[in-house]
Amino acid sequence: MKKRPVIERFMEKVTPNSQGCWIWTASQRDAYGDFWLPDRMHKAHRVSYMLFVGPIPDQMDVLHSCDNPLCVQPEHLWLGTDKDNAADRDMKGRSVYVSGERHGSAKLSQKQVEEIRKKYQRFINGYTILSREYGVGRGAIRDIIKNKTWRQKRAAEREFAERRQMELDL
Numbered sequence: 001m002k003k004r005p006v007i008e009r010f011m012e013k014v015t016p017n018s019q020g021c022w023i024w025t026a027s028q029r030d031a032y033g034d035f036w037l038p039d040r041m042h043k044a045h046r047v048s049y050m051l052f053v054g055p056i057p058d059q060m061d062v063l064h065s066c067d068n069p070l071c072v073q074p075e076h077l078w079l080g081t082d083k084d085n086a087a088d089r090d091m092k093g094r095s096v097y098v099s100g101e102r103h104g105s106a107k108l109s110q111k112q113v114e115e116i117r118k119k120y121q122r123f124i125n126g127y128t129i130l131s132r133e134y135g136v137g138r139g140a141i142r143d144i145i146k147n148k149t150w151r152q153k154r155a156a157e158r159e160f161a162e163r164r165q166m167e168l169d170l
């Protein structure tokens with residue numbers, strides 16, 4: 001029987017959410033996703049990093065910018081140490097009070113989100129205009145618009161991961 005590509009097995013266990021996270025839906029342990037590679041069980045977010053971004057140096061951890069341990073979205077993963085992780089948490093704790101922009105899109109209904117996507121036109125109805133119209137931050141508008149292209153991005157990521165997989169000889 002022909003072995004199925006790792007990337008294929010990996011992506012079928014992932015469901016995107018409205019924050020752009022890829023949520024791991026298969027088995028988990030200690031709050032993290034589990035994924036089986038030929039040698040042993042690995043944490044799913046670490047496998048994602050290896051597939052989509054690059055090798056993980058010794059002594060480094062793969063950390064989440066979205067703070068969701070079940071997320072395996074490569075854009076939400078970064079390399080750091082335990083110390084970096086603590087510093088990051090600290091900073092985010094403060095920034096929530098300062099700006100609150102990350103949560104700006106929570107004020108919008110799904111209907112408004114769809115409206116914004118329809119209305120958006122680069123240079124005419126850009127982020128700034130829409131952010132004023134809907135009373136949310138530019139970042140929130142940008143996220144909404146970027147989510148629209150999630151499918152295209154995913155195709156490009158998949159292509160990249162397939163190449164990585166060959167390099168890693170998985």
Ligand SMILES: [Zn+2]
Pocket residue numbers: 020021022066067068071072073076
């Ligand atoms: Zn995430």
